[in-house]
Amino acid sequence: MTAKRRGAQLVMLAFAIVVVMGAYASVGLGIDGQIPSGTFTYGLGLAALMFAAYGVLAKWAPWADPLLLPLVTLVNGLGLVIIYRIEQTGQGGASATNQLMWTALGVVMFSATLIVLKDHRALQRLTYTMGFIGLGLLVMPLLPFVGREINGARIWIGLGPFTIQPAEFSKLALVIFFAGYLVAKRDVLALAGRRLLFIDLPRARDLGPVLVTWGLSLGVLILQKDLGSSLLVFGTFIVMLYVATQRTSWVLIGILLFIGGAVLAGQLFDHVQARFEVWLHPELPEFYDRELGGSFQLMQGLFAFGSGGILGTGLGEGFPDLIPLSFSDFIMAVVGEELGLTGLMALLMVYALIVQRGLRTALAARDPFSKLLAGGLSFILAWQVFIIVGGVTRLIPLTGLVTPFMSAGGSALLANWILIALLVRMSDAARRPPPQAIQNEGLTQVFTR
Template identity: 50%
Template sequence: MIRTRLRQVALILFAMLVGFIGLFQMFERTTGTFPANYAVLLGVVALMALGSWALVLRFQPYASQTVMACVLLLNAVGVTMIARIDQSMGTAIAFRQLLWQALAIVLATLLIVFLKDYRVLRRFSYVSMVTGLVLLLSPMLPFIGADINGARVWIVIPFTNSTIQPGEFAKLFLAFFFAAYLFDHRDQLAVGGKKFLGLQLPRIKDMGPIIIVWFASMGVLILQHDLGTSLMFFAMFVSMLYVATGRRSWIVIGLLAFAAGAVAAAGIFSHVGSRVDAWLEPFSAEQYNKEIGGSWQIVTGIFGLASGGILGTGLGEGYPSLTTYGNSDFIYTSLGEELGLTGLMAILMIYLTIIASGFITAMKIKDGFGKLLASGLVFTMAFQVFTVVGGTTLVIPLTGMTLPYMAAGGSSLIANYILAALLVVISNAANKPEPDHDLSETFQYEALAALRDHELKERSAR
């Protein structure tokens, strides 16, 4: 046990050490000195991270420590690159990012301490649905909604110039609802209909949920001009639907439905079509010189990646500030320029470690609701990483989403820290030894759910 605890704290300390060395090297190369305000704030954040680790041991003793250590490491690398771009642009976004990180650690720790049993979230499934939809649609309200860079996904905090992106928090509440709903209706949704090309198609009467979510996703795409959020929510629901039923036909239907909707939207709405045109012909003079919706940002990021090569130019030696939003939407290309392909592969491996840890938790947990929630949360993060990396490297059209834990922005940072905290809580239940008594809490939850499903079937038969 002591050896395990030493390994865990070693992971936390390693993440902090990497962050400090990166910032120190970058500041020495760009300014010749390490700013005192950064040194003080880094010390505070480090103490808070160690305190959070100690509280996890106290309140979630069987939880996996891998997730939080990887999150801290990604956060440290991201802050370093944001501070690097600050030196070129004369801004102080990295200092504000550290403040957001401190707040995110506090909120994540409070969740870990007070959420002793994640299954309580199942009781508030429809409250979570309403909350998620309100957050998702709140940018459409007058006075508080803000249209930035063609997407209306922001709300302005009253009496300030600050904005938040409520969609980042909406994904958490909708994940709670999807997990509860699919857990309660998994038997009905798993019943197959006719076979077509080797796939067991679902029954027509079971298509209602996916149709509703499809309309909601298309609504976000059309009204808010946000391809990334629309795609993320629909993909999250379809992936959780597959986990709940085990039927590949849901994946095929989901892909075809969203592809058809996206193609139709690209032909009807200019903001979607411009993204696709910039992706198909990024190096054409027409797309490159287009003032709105062109490919200038994508091409600049690609050239930044190319100049980094295998090992990169080195921290402080590149020109990542030339790319618009190089500290947020395009932070992946900024990192590729100064850390090279080697650094990018290391970053993707850290993400893969978090994703693998989350899926291992989902496989180990015996509670069906926890299995769906863990897999839904980790898939959402994995899909977000894929869309950001794929968009900046011309694999898919640009979506405008931010890289979790690394890109500048308080909304994304706090929401993804809470996501990681939820994975920690679920992993504690997954790794907890089975109690000696005959009827565990997990079995009670499963028995009650089975009894309720049986009562529903009897009522429908009547």
């Protein structure tokens, strides 16, 4: 990495931290007219973590995309600010200090991934091992004694006083499995069978992988009551299958299978039917209540978006305490109220830039496995943001997923920092020039001094 590129990345990283500190100060000014006493403490803590992450990146992945770390720092930092704002209302479960500690652990996982995984292509040799691990993590909450049901969904495991959501780590293992499997089988899966209208349908014998993944996603929906992970797993597989084969028919088959499965589950299982009824008719009195699974939380989130308007009420001047679990799956409603549509769109643009950099890495990758893996990881991030924003705005039913890098909790934060580390590692490999070019660049710098 040249000195100029390093300097630009440091400037962007410093700018992200300054924005976060400014937002933190604005929360205090909005609440009681004073800058919070912990502004510099949180700011210095975040700065120390991110500059440490930059040091690891500069040493172990010097050619990586320079925008990924500053963009993630900005989103993670704004998440800390919003959680601190919610904490001031006295809502239990929101703790900026705990979130900063989880962020520190996430940076450790990011650094460890870059240091240990020197060549991401080694993961291709672990294709089926990763598939086994991913499946095991996904079904682990169903096991007796360790599985925990919280807020109506059985997606947690308990380890003493701690709870972990293993599905967050399962998604990474499954994407690695999907990438390795599809690289090996893409020629077979790309074969066309009969033609229907203008679409070449796949052969019936090749439907097995899609049907297995569909059955797995339905099992997660029915047994764990987790629509979010169900959508995430199946949607990711279908998109990666399309990228690998370039067959539009796989996307259409996937959409039909998921809609059919959701309708069937809604007819056979009460909790699935209730979720769709609340989505379709949240204003009805029989659904509008404070019990978990009712529409009170959804309606309060919609009211928050409405009160925020275009420019928002201002940081520290909204009412996030009126939204149950606002620090978790409804944190975007707090952003919409206090920063308005303008702030919400700006935040979504930052997410879009992170996804764009990941997809750019996929396009620049030099081998099929890297292309599929980078594309799958980027899609997971984009798909998760779409699912959560679509849920809180009533575009789709609520799913229970959390907003990446923003919502309170450790499992998702750790998994997403590992996801970014994988993208950084692949970006470094894709952007690294040939050894001869690096040597020539070094000689040029010596002679121009």
